[in-house]
Amino acid sequence: MTPPLAFDAVPLGAADAAFSLTVTPHAVTTVVGDAASGVGGLAALALGMTRPTAGRALVFGEDVAAMPRRQVLAFRRRVGYVPAGGGLLQNLSLADNVALPLRFGSALSHREIAGRLRMMLALGGLADAGALRPAAADEELRRRASVVRALAFDPELVLLDRPFDGVSARVAGDLLQLLRGGEGGGGSRRTIFITAQDVPDRLRPRIDARWRVVRGVLQADQ
Amino acid sequence: MTAPVAALGRGTARQISQVGALARFFRDTVTSWRTLPRAGRRVARRIFANQVWFTAVQAVPLVIVLGSILSYLVISQAVRELGRLNATALIGTLMVVAIVRELGPLLTALIVAGRSGTAIATELATNTVMGEVHALEGMGIDPLHYLVLPRFLAGIVSVFCLIVLFDNVAIAAGWLAAAAQGMSSARYFDIVLRSLGARDVWLTVLKGLVFGAIVGTVPSFEGLRVRGGPTGVPVSASRAVVESILAIFLGSALFVALAT
Numbered sequence: 515m516t517p518p519l520a521f522d523a524v525p526l527g528a529a530d531a532a533f534s535l536t537v538t539p540h541a542v543t544t545v546v547g548d549a550a551s552g553v554g555g556l557a558a559l560a561l562g563m564t565r566p567t568a569g570r571a572l573v574f575g576e577d578v579a580a581m582p583r584r585q586v587l588a589f590r591r592r593v594g595y596v597p598a599g600g601g602l603l604q605n606l607s608l609a610d611n612v613a614l615p616l617r618f619g620s621a622l623s624h625r626e627i628a629g630r631l632r633m634m635l636a637l638g639g640l641a642d643a644g645a646l647r648p649a650a651a652d653e654e655l656r657r658r659a660s661v662v663r664a665l666a667f668d669p670e671l672v673l674l675d676r677p678f679d680g681v682s683a684r685v686a687g688d689l690l691q692l693l694r695g696g697e698g699g700g701g702s703r704r705t706i707f708i709t710a711q712d713v714p715d716r717l718r719p720r721i722d723a724r725w726r727v728v729r730g731v732l733q734a735d736q
Numbered sequence: 737m738t739a740p741v742a743a744l745g746r747g748t749a750r751q752i753s754q755v756g757a758l759a760r761f762f763r764d765t766v767t768s769w770r771t772l773p774r775a776g777r778r779v780a781r782r783i784f785a786n787q788v789w790f791t792a793v794q795a796v797p798l799v800i801v802l803g804s805i806l807s808y809l810v811i812s813q814a815v816r817e818l819g820r821l822n823a824t825a826l827i828g829t830l831m832v833v834a835i836v837r838e839l840g841p842l843l844t845a846l847i848v849a850g851r852s853g854t855a856i857a858t859e860l861a862t863n864t865v866m867g868e869v870h871a872l873e874g875m876g877i878d879p880l881h882y883l884v885l886p887r888f889l890a891g892i893v894s895v896f897c898l899i900v901l902f903d904n905v906a907i908a909a910g911w912l913a914a915a916a917q918g919m920s921s922a923r924y925f926d927i928v929l930r931s932l933g934a935r936d937v938w939l940t941v942l943k944g945l946v947f948g949a950i951v952g953t954v955p956s957f958e959g960l961r962v963r964g965g966p967t968g969v970p971v972s973a974s975r976a977v978v979e980s981i982l983a984i985f986l987g988s989a990l991f992v993a994l995a996t
Contacts, residue, residue, distance in 0.1 A: 557874075558870075558874075561873075561874055563870065563873050563874065583771075583878075584771050586876075587876045587877070587878055588876060589876070590873075590874060590875065590876035591875070591876035595871075595874035595875065597867055597870055597871050597874055598867070599866070599867050600871075601866075601867045601868055601870060601871025601872075601874070602868070602871070603863070603868050603871075603872075604862070604863075604866060604868070605859075614779075614875070614877070615875045615876070615877070617775065617776075617778065617779050618773065618775060618776045618779050618875075618877050618881075618882065619773055619775060619776065619875075619876055619877065620775055621774070621775060622775075663875075
């Protein structure tokens with residue numbers, strides 16, 4: 515079975531150490547490391563937004579960085595992505611942010627999008643906050659919106675960079691539950707790959723594979 | 737000894753490289769229309785309409801005021817002074833060449849560059865600094881489709897429409913000025929319309945498209961290549977306006993050189 519995500523000797527961080535990791539399907543995987551470790555750039559590498567100077571990052575067996583531009587954009591819609599800070603568009607409401615991928619990249623009608631949006635907002639605990647702009651919402655609502663937006667196309671794989679910054683362990687747990695999308699394939703229904711500087715202790719038991727990058731070396735996170 | 741020459745060469749090479757990058761950005765923006773997803777067209781149309789509302793509709797009062805004041809001042813002075821020389825027939829040429837063909841497009845483009853160019857550059861620079869452009873890329877949405885193309889097209893449509901408005905307002909204000917100086921309406925319109933040729937109309941149309949493309953491209957280019965975090969946003973806006981104004985003046989000079 516093709517792994518949903520694999521890094522093959524990509525240079526990482528200031529040390530430019532070769533980083534290799536194969537992510538198990540239907541598992542929650544975390545890679546933590548300090549800011550200089552470069553773990554924050556792994557999701558962007560996987561999605562072909564930055565090109566590795568050596569090695570390869572493969573998503574569903576495909577080297578996204580080597581694809582033609584048009585194909586890259588279509589491919590990225592198969593993967594959920596939450597960048598550091600959430601990346602919500604400030605001039606759109608939380609609901610419009612969540613709906614944006616569907617409005618821009620799906621063939622669904624207005625009515626279908628509206629129905630799906632209502633369901634997604636309710637699922638993400640945003641039913642009463644959809645009209646707020648990101649600047650008017652608190653950190654928890656913003657995090658929820660960025661996670662729900664990443665799930666717009668119900669992707670098999672979700673990549674997140676520092677998704678739990680600024681939220682309580684309880685909210686982080688809720689978000690992780692939402693990301694898992696139920697159970698399937700002997701674990702989480704989705705494959706979830708999280709990079710961060712650290713993960714809340716309360717979440718650790720719910721993470722299937724924990725890794726830490728120390729001075730460029732990948733080691734199991736105890 | 738050679739250091740100043742080397743520094744000059746580096747600076748020149750950097751400028752040429754920037755012009756090349758801007759040209760590539762313009763080409764990518766124009767050709768991005770072909771790859772805009774069908775569903776994305778609905779979203780892009782809404783952004784286009786919002787941008788036209790802000791760039792064109794909200795600028796209408798300013799264009800009317802500037803166009804009418806400029807034309808009134810020029811024509812009232814011209815009628816008085818040329819009347820002494822018994823050469824009032826020349827106000828037709830003055831109106832068409834100086835105001836309709838040259839100052840109308842130039843001033844309108846400058847108004848839009850100052851007003852909307854700053855806003856576009858600031859907005860896109862903020863989008864970039866806040867990680868929104870990165871997030872769009874990650875969602876599979878091309879920032880050229882979502883951010884640039886609607887603003888580019890809105891820039892062209894807005895500048896073109898505002899130039900047409902400016903020129904019509906200027907002709908009307910010129911008529912009021914001429915009437916105030918005792919010239920009959922029939923004579924004024926006869927002089928102006930006799931001076932107005934098809935070539936003037938085409939040149940004005942062409943200028944509208946070119947200046948619109950400048951105002952639609954340069955601020956987006958500068959906004960998206962902002963550097964240095966939030967402090968880079970005002971720098972980006974300032975560069976966008978300065979470069980737009982420079983490009984508009986250069987374009988205007990080029991039109992004069994090619995058309996005469």
